[in-house]
Structures are given as structure tokens and as C-alpha cells.
Amino acid sequence: MILDLFKLNGKTAVVTGANTGLGQGMCVALAEAGANVVGVARRECSETKTLVEKAGGKFYEVIADLSNLSKIDEIITKSVEAFGSVDILVNNAGVIKRQDAIEFSLENWDVVMDTNLKTVFFLSQAAAKQMIKQGNGGKIINVASMLSYQGGIRVPAYTASKSGILGLTRALANEWAKYNININAIAPGYMATNNTKQLRDDADRSEEILDRIPQGRWGTKEDMQGAIVYLSSKASDYVNGFTLAVDGGWLAR
Ligand code: NAP
Secondary structure (H helix, E strand, O other): OHHHHHOOOOOEEEEEOOOOHHHHHHHHHHHHOOOEEEEEEOOOOHHHHHHHHHOOOOEEEEEOOOOOOOOHHHHHHHHHHHHOOOOEEEEOOOOOOOOOOOOOOHHHHHHHHHHHHHHHHHHHHHHHHHHHHHOOOEEEEEEOOHHHOOOOOOOHHHHHHHHHHHHHHHHHHHHHHHHOEEEEEEEEOOEOOHHHHHHHHOHHHHHHHHHHOOOOOOEOHHHHHHHHHHHHOHHHOOOOOOEEEEOOOHHHO
């Protein structure tokens, strides 16, 4: 039956940035589909744990600051210790720094590029090594952005990192498809989370953005849930290297 292809029972999903926002929503969706969830975050994820358990799932937390690589191996080892495998990796954690490009600091550049791109690559590499060892393939889902396609304003490092994510998703698909690992990305549109608080708090910017979204509303973490389950499941086994926009039609404009 087609709906069986979407089931994730017995799979372990590692989700970064699990404490809040889109990451939290994706943890819940993956648990509802049957996966055991490892939440990675730099602060505790008690709210996510409660929501996952309410959905009938199991949740294990790994605390890690993803602006550096020090915990990469530990994330994989602890996930395997907790649930026996790593089958799905969701590279969701990300940071945005807003500053005019002419003044943009080295500190801001490094934290954005390190968190949004460097860690994504090396965590994906560590997860892929584990998936290859397990011999059952796997799914890696990166979180891209509208700024994987567009330039943005006052966010040069974020745009560079998310444009990099789109390319990295393609590059890894080319090399790891032979191991039955699918690497895809989701490009959220403008979603109501901490990431966009500054934009939503600015009445003019907020109106400008809403006017341009064909569906006329900010996205929610629930809007990510269908896409993440699809890309994590057997239903997407022949989808590889693709970035799927969940954007209320923004890119169609
Ligand atoms: P969010 O609520 O700000 O979530 C970002 C997550 O990343 C949080 O869990 C955050 O942890 C975590 N994170 C940031 N730096 C980290 C670090 N050094 N170590 C560990 N975790 C770190 O915003 P969101 O919208 O849910 O963002 C999730 C992803 O979607 C990000 O990659 C973002 O770029 C992307 N995205 C969002 C939108 C949007 O409109 N909201 C659009 C396109 C793409 P803390 O809570 O501790 O900061």
C-alpha cells in the first residue's frame, strides 16, 4: 500500500536544532511516522521531548554547539548507542546574522558559515560513514532557504551558506547515491520562527513580504512536516540531489 512507504518504524532520525522552530516540528512529524528521534541542540529540548513522547515516539537528546566540529563523532556514537542506528539525518540547525555587507564582521561571517555549511558537511560525512557501515542506505535532508536562490539584503553570509547548501546537496547525491543514500534539501519560504522574528517585528518589511507570498501568510512549522516525512521515507527513494521549496508559492512569483 502506498501509505506504507511513508512509515519510518524502526528508523533512527537525527535532527539538529531540535529545541525549537522548524526542527521541533520535524521531530514531531518523524516520530508520528514511527521514527525514534535524536534531537541535537545547544540547549535542552524538554518541550520537543514532551511533544515527541505525546506523539508516541522516543526522544534522546544530545547537547552540542554546532558552530564547531567538536561533537560530530559523539552525535553519531550516542545516536547508535541510544537506538542502534542512524538512518536519517536532518541538518536543520542554522543561524542568521543581519548586518550591512559593507560592515559585515569576520565574527558574523565565521559563525554563519561554520554552523550552516561546514558543520552540515562534516556531520553528513560522519552520518554517511555510519549508514555505509549499516549497509541499508539512508536519507540526509538539509534545510536550505529562499536565499539558496536569491540574494537577500543584509545577510551576505547566510545567503552564501544557504546557496552552498543547495550545491552541497547535489554534490553529495552524486557521490553517495551508490550507497543508497539520498541527499535532498527543503527550502522553506518565510516561516514564523525565531529566525524571522526581526522581519515580522518590522511592520513595513512584514507587509512587503506577505504581499509577495502567493498564499498570503507566513509558513508554520507544521508546513514542513509532510515534506520531511516524504524525503525521509521509502516514498522518495528515487529523489536525489533535489531541493524542494515549501514556500507558499514565493519562488513561483
Ligand atoms: P530558529 O527557531 O532560529 O531555529 C534555529 C535552530 O538552530 C535552533 O534550534 C537553534 O538553536 C539552532 N542553532 C543555531 N546555532 C546553533 C549552534 N551553534 N549549535 C546548535 N544549534 C544551533 O529558526 P528556524 O526557522 O526554525 O530555523 C531552522 C532552519 O530553517 C535554519 O537552518 C534556518 O536557516 C532555516 N530557514 C528558516 C526560514 C524561516 O523563515 N524561518 C526560512 C528558510 C530557512 P537555539 O535555539 O539555541 O538558537
